Amino acid sequence: MAWQQQILRVNLSNGSCAIEPLNMEWAEAFLGSRGLGSKYLFEEMDPAADALSAENKIIFATGPLTGTMASTGGRYTVITKGALTGAIACSNSGGKFGGELKMAGYDLLIIEGESEKPVYLHIEDEKVEICDASEIWGKTVWETEELLAKKYQDPLMRFAGIGQAGETLCRYACVVNDKHRAAGRSGVGAVMGSKKIKTIAVRGTKGVRNKDPKAFYKIVNEVNARMTDRDEMSRDGTLAMMDVTNGFGSLPTRNNRSVRFEGANKLNPEAMHTPNENGHTNIVTNGACFGCTIGCGRICKIDPTHFSVKDRPEYHGASGGLEYETAYALGSACGVDDIDAATFAGFICNEYGMDPISLGGSIAAAMELFDIGAIDESTTGGIKLEFGSAEALCQIAELAGKGEGFGVDIAMGSKRLCEKYGHPDLSMTVKGQEFAAYDGRSMQGMGLAYATSNRGACHLRADPYGHDFETTEIEGKAEVVRDSQRDVAFLDSSGLCLFPGGCGWGLEDYRSLVDAACESDWSSDERMRETGERIWVLEKLFNLRAGLGKKDDTLPKRILEEPADVGTGKGLVCRLDEMLPEYYELCGWDAEGVPTSETLQRLGLD
Amino acid sequence: MDISVTLFGGLRHFLPAGSSFNKCNISAADGASLEALLQQIPIPANKPYIVILNDEKVSRENYAEITIQEKDEVVLLPPIKGG
Ligand code: SF4
Numbered sequence: 001m002a003w004q005q006q007i008l009r010v011n012l013s014n015g016s017c018a019i020e021p022l023n024m025e026w027a028e029a030f031l032g033s034r035g036l037g038s039k040y041l042f043e044e045m046d047p048a049a050d051a052l053s054a055e056n057k058i059i060f061a062t063g064p065l066t067g068t069m070a071s072t073g074g075r076y077t078v079i080t081k082g083a084l085t086g087a088i089a090c091s092n093s094g095g096k097f098g099g100e101l102k103m104a105g106y107d108l109l110i111i112e113g114e115s116e117k118p119v120y121l122h123i124e125d126e127k128v129e130i131c132d133a134s135e136i137w138g139k140t141v142w143e144t145e146e147l148l149a150k151k152y153q154d155p156l157m158r159f160a161g162i163g164q165a166g167e168t169l170c171r172y173a174c175v176v177n178d179k180h181r182a183a184g185r186s187g188v189g190a191v192m193g194s195k196k197i198k199t200i201a202v203r204g205t206k207g208v209r210n211k212d213p214k215a216f217y218k219i220v221n222e223v224n225a226r227m228t229d230r231d232e233m234s235r236d237g238t239l240a241m242m243d244v245t246n247g248f249g250s251l252p253t254r255n256n257r258s259v260r261f262e263g264a265n266k267l268n269p270e271a272m273h274t275p276n277e278n279g280h281t282n283i284v285t286n287g288a289c290f291g292c293t294i295g296c297g298r299i300c301k302i303d304p305t306h307f308s309v310k311d312r313p314e315y316h317g318a319s320g321g322l323e324y325e326t327a328y329a330l331g332s333a334c335g336v337d338d339i340d341a342a343t344f345a346g347f348i349c350n351e352y353g354m355d356p357i358s359l360g361g362s363i364a365a366a367m368e369l370f371d372i373g374a375i376d377e378s379t380t381g382g383i384k385l386e387f388g389s390a391e392a393l394c395q396i397a398e399l400a401g402k403g404e405g406f407g408v409d410i411a412m413g414s415k416r417l418c419e420k421y422g423h424p425d426l427s428m429t430v431k432g433q434e435f436a437a438y439d440g441r442s443m444q445g446m447g448l449a450y451a452t453s454n455r456g457a458c459h460l461r462a463d464p465y466g467h468d469f470e471t472t473e474i475e476g477k478a479e480v481v482r483d484s485q486r487d488v489a490f491l492d493s494s495g496l497c498l499f500p501g502g503c504g505w506g507l508e509d510y511r512s513l514v515d516a517a518c519e520s521d522w523s524s525d526e527r528m529r530e531t532g533e534r535i536w537v538l539e540k541l542f543n544l545r546a547g548l549g550k551k552d553d554t555l556p557k558r559i560l561e562e563p564a565d566v567g568t569g570k571g572l573v574c575r576l577d578e579m580l581p582e583y584y585e586l587c588g589w590d591a592e593g594v595p596t597s598e599t600l601q602r603l604g605l606d
Numbered sequence: 607m608d609i610s611v612t613l614f615g616g617l618r619h620f621l622p623a624g625s626s627f628n629k630c631n632i633s634a635a636d637g638a639s640l641e642a643l644l645q646q647i648p649i650p651a652n653k654p655y656i657v658i659l660n661d662e663k664v665s666r667e668n669y670a671e672i673t674i675q676e677k678d679e680v681v682l683l684p685p686i687k688g689g
Contacts, residue, residue: 232615236615240614240684244614244685247614247681248683466685466687469656469663469685470656471665501687568658568662568663570662
């Protein structure tokens with residue numbers, strides 16, 4: 001049995017900690033991690049409640065394959081109502097925290113209520129205590145981890161928590177674990193901050209059982225042998241995508257004014273691997289999450305002579321470097337081609353606990369506001385917030401992390417920022433969440449995927465990549481997006497990472513691992529698809545009850561009305577209005593995007 | 607005539623010997639097709655790629671029909687995903 005069959009429930013309002021049996025009926029229907037956590041959230045809270053109120057809950061959910069020998073089996077998901085979006089948030093992370101939580105004996109950790117004073121949670125198997133956090137409140141993620149590691153003297157203790165950004169309720173504060181892995185999106189860290197819980201320290205000594213260990217390990221070896229292109233992924237990481245989107249013409253640049261960045265070759269894998277004029281090389285090595293045989297993580301160093309870290313030796317060490325999304329958000333989105341500046345802003349995100357995609361998207365929007373004169377230096381505290389300014393990027397990133405000066409406005413996210421300064425159309429967001437690193441004009445399927453994503457604009461809720469790189473015509477896009485949203489929901493709920501899917505694994509490889517590890521029969525494609533669809537529709541139902549609807553399944557005016565300037569999609573706008581009705585119909589939803597009673601009945605959600 | 611070809615990502619491993627980091631010049635006869643040009647780059651059949659010719663994506667079924675012109679720029683992209 002790959003589930004631990006236990007959940008840990010912590011109530012911060014009354015200080016209680018209780019171990020409860022896992023609802024196995026729900027586990028059979030929603031698998032684990034994203035799906036199972038969403039089911040608990042849906043059943044236990046009113047989706048209309050304020051994300052930053054005591055009524056919201058925050059759930060740390062592992063999957064049945066988390067903590068097993070399956071490659072990439074270290075993932076966990078943070079599920080809550082998002083502070084950035086007001087929609088369901090489910091933010092996935094790797095590192096080693098998820099495996100440790102599972103080893104401590106829990107499928108889910110549910111945190112409810114709110115504390116009066118700052119606290120942290122200390123878990124060692126069944127021993128659970130809510131501890132005073134007055135000494136770590138106000139500290140960065142890195143300082144917190146170091147202080148608690150020193151206190152507990154256990155090198156295997158893992159941490160997932162917030163920095164000052166979460167404490168000051170930055171709308172896109174994230175939960176950082178293992179210093180530079182993060183449940184990044186939708187403001188899950190702000191929810192922790194509102195509950196005054198600083199971090200979760202966990203140590204587990206139990207193993208993870210599975211249905212048939214012999215059969216499971218055989219399949220682990222078989223699917224590992226099917227992994228291809230691992231060398232590329234470990235050498236270049238996800239950053240390899242930058243040359244592809246730039247060449248194709250789908251790399252969002254300067255707040256999506258363009259889809260190609262002239263400075264991409266200063267941020268791409270070669271720039272990362274090539275010594276600069278001082279002989280400094282950005283990348284030090286690659287890194288891997290728990291049990292991963294790919295190792296796409298970037299461990300990088302900033303040139304110590306760079307203006308951002310000169311005389312600041314605390315930033316001279318190696319830490320989590322630029323992935324593709326970070327390089328876009330802190331690079332091309334802001335028109336910045338300085339790899340050290342972008343790396344520094346990325347370090348700040350990890351240190352203070354912010355989602356780099358939303359930080360970069362918010363800075364890019366502010367740069368456009370500055371460019372058109374909607375704000376000026378009197379608003380920014382003297383910072384010349386021009387597109388391309390590496391100095392401004394670094395300054396603003398620190399201010400947002402600390403919640404100081406103009407950083408307070410940046411910490412609102414681009415939607416609230418652009419509304420405040422009278423230009424809501426300049427916010428490149430869906431449901432209040434900033435775009436990922438793909439433009440929905442040259443990648444029409446991605447446009448539809450952004451618009452319909454349950455957690456706001458996201459590149460990881462669907463898999464339209466192959467179809468989008470094949471054609472800009474819209475025929476077939478609705479089906480690709482619908483099918484892949486369902487499939488990704490299943491994969492995310494397993495406890496594995498999505499990236500083996502880009503390294504040769506097919507859906508059947510994930511499914512065979514789940515089937516070998518979990519009780520009952522998971523061998524059919526039908527069950528896999530139905531489970532994924534059930535999860536997707538449940539998330540949709542949460543959003544409908546939260547007050548979101550068809551009006552929120554849309555894209556910014558720029559993507560719908562301003563044609564792409566160059567590349568494969570030159571002259572195109574996103575044809576969302578043509579794709580959306582077909583998508584709703586394929587989903588079994590009505591014209592308003594509400595699942596029909598037949599659909600709910602078919603999925604057991606009625 | 608020499609045509610500039612750029613290979614991104616892992617495709618660059620298949621550049622002919624003597625190429626620069628991710629670029630090479632491939633000689634093509636007057637009137638040569640795009641297909642004939644691509645055949646000179648030893649990319650294994652199981653490695654899919656996208657062809658961008660002068661900023662426009664070319665569909666596979668058109669490779670044979672397109673005639674390469676002087677100063678054409680060809681870019682090959684691996685269709686990776688995620689990130
Ligand atoms: S592929 Fe990358 S993100 Fe996924 S588990 Fe491995 S190292 Fe982590």
